[in-house]
Amino acid sequence: MAQAASKSCEICVSSPGRHFCxxxxxxxxDCCKTSHLRTKISKTHSFVGASNLNLEDKLFCSEHDERFIFYCIDCNMAACQVKTLGNDIQQLEQGTRGYRSDVKTVIQSITEDANNKKLLIDRKAKELIKTLRTQEEKNLQNFSASNTELKETLSKVNKIQKAIRETANMSELNTLQRIYKRTISCLVSCQAERRQNMQMVNLLTVNLLTVNLLTVNLLTVNLLTVAAIEIDNGNSSKDGTQ
Structure with a gap:
């Protein structure tokens, strides 16, 4: 037995629900039940106490103690096979057939809409993937080109550095060569000057020797002259004495 006395009224949701339609x-x-029975469409509705409510009783007609097997479309309610509510009474299976058809239609519409949206999403996703791949290829190409340009720039920089080093080495070599040439030139000049000095010394020596020789010769001549004079004077003295 399932009790529902503790539940609230399903109409005003503020007072206890003591009566079950x-x-x-x-x-x-109590208040909503009174208003419900005053309404023209529901004035014949029957109520049971909520405290004595059995969930299984909902499936049976309390008036005829029969299981509900029909459904009234006009009243939107179930009915037993004894109770008649008009010409629109149908069996529950027939009554729900239209709802099933409507549900199927809604499900089919939702499915078609979902499929269309899925196709749209798939197409957009493919376009996005294609765009991303194209952009990725462009980025890779740009990166490769930048990498190649960077390598070429580095190669040029290395060549320039090498040329600078070689130029510096050549400059140092040229400086050394100039110093070497100047040194050789100085040595040659010194040797030439030395030879010239030696020649002058030799010439002076020769001249000095010549002068000395001439001096010696002159002294010899003078001595010979003096000797000759003395001899002549001696001979003259001897002749006077005799």
Whole structure:
């Protein structure tokens, strides 16, 4: 037995639901039950106490103690096979057939819409993937080109550095060569000057020797002259004495 006395009224949701309408399958409080029975369409509805409510009783007609097997479209309620509510009574299976068809239509519409959206999403995803791949290829090409340009720039820089080093080495070599040439030139000049000095010394020596020789010769001549004079004077003295 399932009790529903502790539940609230399903109409005003503020007062305790003490009465259960078997036709509406809802709990009512005292005030809402009175208003419900005053309504023209529901004035014939039957109520049971919520404290004595059995969930299994909802499947049976309380008036005829029969299981509900029909459904009234006009009243939007279930009915047993004894109770008649008009010409629109149908079996529950027939009554729900239209709802099943509507549900199938809705499901089919939702499915078609979902499929269309899926196709749209797939197409957009493919386009996006294609765009991303194209952009990725462009980025890779740009990166490769930049990398190649960077390598070429580095190669040029290395060549320039090498040329600078070679130029510096050549400059140092040229400086050394100039110093060497100047040194050789100085040595040659010194040797030439030395030879010239030696020649002058030799010439002076020769001249000095010549002068000395001439001096010696002159002295010899003078001595010979003096000797000759003395001899002549001696001979003259001897002749005077005799």
């Amino acid at each position: 078997q036709q509406c399958d809802q709990l009512f409080c």
